[in-house]
Amino acid sequence: MLRNIRPNTTSSIDARELAALIDISAVQAFHGEQDVRELAEIAIAQGFVAAHVLPHFVPLLRSLLPREGATIVGGPVGFPSGGHTTKIKAAEAAGLVAAGAQELDMMINVGRLKSNDLAYVRADIRAVVEAIAPVPLKVILELAHLSDDEIRKGAEIVADSGAAFVKTGTGWTPNATTTERLRLIIDTVGGAVGVKASGGIRSLEAIAEMLRLGVTRFGINTxxxxxxxxxxxxxxxGRFDLAQETA
Ligand SMILES: O=C[C@H](O)COP(=O)(O)O
Known part of the structure; x- marks a missing residue:
């Protein structure tokens, strides 16, 4: 089931509604079993929409989250570089779904995008979409590596590839996602896919600004x-006013 594809149109949200917009994650190389167990406990207690862990921990996370609960199991594909071959990405994606993942976040092939090999980038995404259909796929652009023109091209391909969301970052690069670059993506995809803002999102004010722009999901570390x-x-x-401007 696809959640949060529509832009938020309410004027304020409470903590539960905020959690329902956020994928939490423990996807750094150093995250261990205890981090995954804490992630699951927190996700259940607070109702985060999804929890993401690195591929080898997906079966553990699946076993910790109730099947009919509010939180879905997420996993990354070709993470964090995107440089894996298409065959490996498709096989990894299919394996994650077989292990119980309900949404996947795939890294785009940054090197091919920067080389303007757009046919390769498109085929890479489509192969993963087809390998896991109807499970929703989010495609990560990793904005820190891209020029504005490359962001536009990448977002356009994602919107046209059968993916459910375009996503901005892995959390593995230092640059935070900015509203200026999100606006570029949102103007390019024009509502054809959801937009997941992730990477360095650190304040309620930033979240409000991004929701006003049309972001439909957030990815934030736990x-x-x-x-x-x-x-x-x-x-x-207990409510956060979404009309609130950044100070
Ligand atoms: O969804 C991507 C990452 O979980 C974001 O991590 P971060 O909040 O540490 O940048």
Missing amino acids: KVAVDLVRQCTELPG
Whole structure:
């Protein structure tokens, strides 16, 4: 089932509604079994829409999350470089779905995008879409590596490839996703796919600004996501005003 594809049109949200917009993750190389167990506990307690772990931990995460619960199991494909062969990406994706993943986030082939080999980039994504259909695929552009023109081209291919979302970053590069570059993506895809903003998102104000732009999902590491939800519960009435401008 595809969640959060439509832009948010409400004027304020509470902590539960905020959590329902956020994929939490423990996808760094150093995350261990205890991190995955904590991720699952937090996801269940707070109702985050999805939890993501590196591929080898997907079976463990699947065993920790209730099948009919609010949180779906996510996993990455070709992560974090995107440089794997198409055959490996498709096989990895199919294996993750067989292990219980319900949504996958695939790294685009950055090197081919930068080489303007757009046919390769498109075929790479389509192979994964076909390998896991009807499971939704998000495709990560990794904005830190791309020029504005490459972002436009990448977003256009994702929107036209059968993927469900275009996503901005892995969290493995230092640059945070900016609203300027998100606007570029949103103008390019024009609502054809969902937009998942991820990589360095650190404040409720940034989230509000991105929701106003048309972002439909966020990817945020667990520690930060939990803190943002806590901040939301501490606001007057426990609601976060989405019209609030960045200071
Ligand atoms: O979805 C991608 C990453 O989980 C984002 O991680 P980050 O919040 O540490 O940048």
